[in-house]
Amino acid sequence: MKAEVKELPQDIMELQMGPSHPATHGTIKFNLKLDGERVVDCDTEVGYLHRGFDKSSEQGTWTQVIPYTDRLNYVSPLINNVGYALAVERLLGVETTPRCQFIRVVASEISRITDHLTCCGMAASELGAITAGFYMIEAREMLMRIVEALTGARLTVTYVRIGGLKHDLPEGFAAQVKDAFEKTRRLLADVEKLLSHNRIFIDRMSNVGVISKETAVSYGLTGPVLRSTGVNYDVRKLQPYLVYDQMDFTVPLGSHGDNYDRFIVRVEEIEQSMRIVEQALEKMPTGPISIEDPRIVLPDKEKVYNSIEGLMHHFKIIMEGVHVPPGEVYQAVEGGNGELGFYLVSDGGGRPYRVRVRPPCFIAMGAFREMIRGYTVADIVPTFGMINMIGGECDR
Amino acid sequence: MADEIPQLEAIRRILGDAVLDAHTARGEDVIVIRRDGLVESFKRLKEDPALAFDFLSDLTAVDYFGKKEPRFEVVYHLLSLGSGRRVRVKVPVGESSPEVDSLVSLWRAADWMEREVWDMFGIRFRGHPDLRRILLYEEFRGYPLRKDYPVNQRQPLVPERALKGTFVDMRSNNKLAQLKQQLEKQKLAGADSKRG
Amino acid sequence: MIVDLAIVAVKAFLVLFMVLNLAGILGWVERKGSALIQDRIGANRASIFGFAGMGLVNTLIADPIKMLTKEDFIPAHGDRLMHTLAPCLALFPALVTFAVIPFGDVLVVGGREINLQVANLNIGILYIFAMASLSVYGIVIGAWASNNKFSLLGGVRGAAQMVSYEIAMGLSVIGIVIVYGTLEPQAMVRAQGELFWGWLPAWGVVRQPLAFLLFFTAAVAETKRLPFDAPEGESEIVAGYHVEYSGGKFLMFFAGEFAEVVTAAGLVTTLFFGGWQVPYLLRDGFYFPWGSVVSLAPLTVTILQVAAFTVKVLFFCWLQIILRWTLPRFRYDQIMRLGWKMLLPAALVNLFLTAAWIVVRRPV
Incomplete structure (x- = not known):
């Protein structure tokens, strides 16, 4: 009998x-299309x-858009708040008070740390x-407590207002931050021993999820994923907003564009963000936290209850909204995952005509196929993890 | 950003009559360009050494329904990574043929962003390698970010369960729930008439 | 005759009882231990009549009850028979391997010599390897019968990993076999009671340090626990070969994993850490190298020996738990590379050196 030679099926x-x-x-x-464990193709569905x-x-x-922005990148909602408020303020042609700007920087950077830690x-x-x-989650917990002390909520913060803030820093804030940063640094040192030098x-x-400089730029990647390739693009440095130009910090850069560089860039950024917060708290000016314009910022409750003007302003803002002159604006801020852009169009009414967010992780997910092709199934986990896709921001 | 006007002038010079309008608003350079020869214009914006807009920051569209003619504007935000200069490029697109050329050949980032615009506004991108819906499902009908798409319209992929009890929101356009309620009412009415 | 059978039955029951309970206890130790490592509180909800203080006992009872009362799910188009058979095949080898591991010296009761070992096979080591290679079947069959691609990936990974590491494991043990000149675990343990230079216990780890490292690494890999848990890889292939298992069958896989941990610890103890040997303890008491002698009753000696064995096994279980909660997971190809390109050559070198040493020392 002739031996029948059967080829092993080699289908994808x-x-x-x-x-x-x-x-x-x-x-x-x-x-996924797999050849054994190797990823031949990956179609990402968001x-x-x-x-x-x-x-x-x-x-x-x-104003009612602000709570929605909390739910974009829900790991660092304060940055979304700040970005949106800045965009609206630019449409209005106003600038907030110095103290407000410093507090916004503090809030953004604490959010960035929680984002990177997560x-x-x-x-x-x-x-x-x-x-x-x-x-790392323990360290994040300390910072979440700070966010809670600052805003009253952990996730749905809705802290920033157009033209100002909901309220001032709580008492003993600087001491709490100092304490939390000390613990965070200690935990990060442990993590470095456990991970960064672990074979x-x-x-x-x-060498996993490698992407070259040119490809990364072509895919529109921003944030740590882009900086891991060595492209020095940080909105805080290139187009400083708020008071970032007064802060002394460096932008950590990678060189290989792989997952390890992304990890290290993020860990380094945590340290830099802590430095920014410390500087901002040191330089924090006194003064009002909101601009004094009753057409934009809600008046004090005292005025609302005791004066007719206050009541009217309150009523107008609540019922009609802040009247924003017609026009359009694109405001980019550095979010946890990269350039978070708000493109707003106003038709002159109290409601936005168009609110567009440039979601950094949506765009990064577009490059995922390029990053993972040729690697194994197990490599999907760190590659996807280091992109840090946040569903709320990616899918909006 | 010190040389704002020279940037616009440079763009005018390089793009020639492709530029329909160029102005600065709130510190941002805005140019409106012709839809025809769009890829060529963007290629110049990207590759000309004086401009070097090598980064496609954002790509979206705005529906000026009943406000402007042509109805749509596809909006591109370009960035020059070297200098940090930005420019907003707008391309008017009419309602009759909502089509523009795809920029995937210049920036891979355009791939997903163009899919999103197609998904939300129904603007087609000629030459896009894989123009599918991205955030919504393939069975979805209509383009939700167009201003004439009703905000409370529901088209669930899986039929919605009828709600019972305290949390029934009658304002929602829950067709199935309404249908069931109607049926129940009819049943009740039928029973009543039989009894009567 | 009947008494002999009864003694064997009692020993078998005792060992099974100990291993299974230790597996359960390890489940609790792992939860509490990981919590200790990670600054958490850990499992504290299992309670009997609202009394949560006895966490260990409660978890021991609560875990099986929870799992046994859950739905036993068999996926559509899965193979019913194979799906049921697989967990049995996974649990069985881990339990029976312990049969040849001696947990004490010979105990003399009423003139009858009782060997504190369930089955004193003269080819014990071969038996261990035979049983260890059986556990591959549980994984592969379970993965195949589940009709799930994630399972299949896990099964393929598991099969490759276990077969590869068995080779390194076997080769590292051959060194030990050459040194002691026997395949019988009880005889090996006895031989480890000798002393070097009158004070250093001649444990396997002293004679064969490299073999110990290789064997321990391979044994951890065989248990498919964390640095080597690519077959399960919960974040990439969900739970690998036991994705589609629930209830009692999952409990068998779960218990099988911990039973394997106990068995691995038992093997390491027996082969490299003197088994039931307590340093300087002979049959009738301690003989310390500085000359003093402490006489003990034979029963006390036996109890000490069993206790020493238990402590050593527990230590290695704990070591495995610490490893699991400290190290990240290897990738599948990295596991293969470690197994074939590092452990195997090292084991071969070790074997060659040992053989050369034996030839030089004792020319035949």
């Missing part, structure tokens, strides 16, 4: 990873968290280094 296996999968936090789906941010924003007044911690724990992940971790992260 299709695997649908997500939308509900431990690695796809934020709800996303990868339609939109599972689409809630119609743009359309909803067109329904309410300019990203790095989750990426580490997904790689199995759960302990290091928990250390297994380095092997898993380095």
Whole structure:
């Protein structure tokens, strides 16, 4: 009998990873084509968290958009608040008070730290280094307490107002920040011992998800993902907003454009952000936290109850919204994941005509296919983790 | 950003009659360019050494329904990474043929952003390699960010369950719930008439 | 005759009881230990009549009850028979391996010699490897019968990993076998009671330090726990070969994993850390190198020996738990590279050196 030679089938296996999968936090789906463990192609499906941010924003007044911005990048909602408020203020042609600007910087940077800590911690724990992940989450918890003390909420902060802030810094804020930073630095030192010099971790992260400088720019990547390739683009340095030009900080840059560089860039940025917060708290001027314009900022409750003008201003702002002169503006701020842009169009009424967010992680996810092609299934986890896709921002 | 007017002048000079309008508003340079030869214009903006807008920062559209003619504007935000100069490029697109050329050949970032604009505004991008809906599902009908798309319209992929109890929001356009309520009312009316 | 059978039955029951309970306890230790490492409180909700203080006992009871009362899910188009068989195949080898591990010296009761070991096989080491290689089947069959691509990936990874590490494991043990000149675990442990230069216990780790490292690494890899948990890889392939398992069958996989931890600890103890040997403790008491002698009753000696074995096993279990909560996960190809390109050559070198040393020392 002739022996029948059977070829092993070498078909491409299709695997649908997500939308509900431990690695796809934020709800996303990868339609993978696998050759064994190797990713031949990856079609990324987003939109599972689409809630119609743009359309909803067109329904309410300019002020009513602020709570929606909390839910964009819900890991660092304060930066979204600040970005939106800055854009509206530029449309109005006003500038906030110095104290407000400093507080906004403090709030943004604390948010950035929580964002990076969450990203790095989750990426580490997904790689199995759960302990290091928990250390970072513990550090984040300290900062979340600060955010809570500052805004009254952990997630849905809605702290920034057009033309100012909801309220001033709480008492003993600087001391609380100092204490939290001390603990954070100690925890980060532990994490560095556990991770940054761990051979297994380095092997898993380095030379994975590599993207070149030119490709990264072409894909419109921003933030730590772009800076890991060595492109020096940070909105805070290139087009300083608020009082970032008065702060002394450096922008950490990578060189390989791989996951390890992204991790290190983020960890370094945490330190830089802590430096900015310390400087800002040191230089913090006194004075009002909001501009004195009753057409933009709600009057004090005292005035509302005791004077007819105050009541009228209050009524006008609540019912009609802040009247923003017609025009359009694009305001970019440096979000946790990169350039967070707000493109606002006003038709002169109390409601926004168009609110567009440039979501940094949506654009980064566009480059995911390029980053993961040719690597293995297991590499999806750190690569996706270091992009730090936040469902609320990506899908809006 | 010190040389704002020279930047616009340089753009005018380089793009020639492709520029329909150029002005500065709130410190931002805005140019409006012709839809025809769009890729060529962007290529010049990107590759000319005097401009060097090498980074496509954002790509979106605005629907000026009933306010402006032509109805749509596709809005591009370009950035020069070296100098930090920005420019906003607007391309008017009419309602009859909502089509522009795709920029995927210049910036890969345009891929997803153009898909989003197609998804939300129904503006087609000629030459896009894979123009599918991105945030919404393929079965979705209409383009939600157009101003004539009603904000409370619902088209669920899976039929919605009828709500019961305290939290029934009658304002929502929950077709299925309304249908069921109607049926129940009819049933009740039928029972009543039988009894009567 | 009947008494002999009864003794074996009692020993088998005792060992099974100990291993399974230790597996349960490790489940709790892992939760509490990880919490300790990570500055958390850890499991504190299992309570009997509102009394949560006895966390250990409660968790021991609560865990199985929870799992056994859950739905037993078999995926559509999965193979029912194989799906049921797989967890049994995964748990069985881990439990029976312990049969040849001696937990004490010979105990003499009423003139009857009782060997504190369930089965004194003269090819014990071979038996261990035979059983260890069986556990691959549980994984592969479970993965295949689940009709799930994530499982399949996990199964393929698991099969490759276990087969690869068995080779390194086997080769590292051959060094030990050469040194002691026996395949019988009890005889090996006895041989580790000798002293070097009159004071250093001649444990396996002293004679074969490299083999210990290799064996321990391979043993951890065989348990498929964290640095080597690519077959499960919960963040990438969800839970690998046991994605589609629930309830009692999952409990069997779960218990099997911890039983493997206990078995690995037992093997390391037996082969490299003197098994039940307590340094300087002979059959009738302590003989310290500085000359003093402490006489002890035979029963006390046996109890001390069993206690020493237990402590050593617990230490290695704890070591594995610490490892699991400290290190990140390898990638599948990195596991293969470590196994074939580092452990295997190192084991071969170790084997060659040992053999050369034996030849030089004792020319035949």
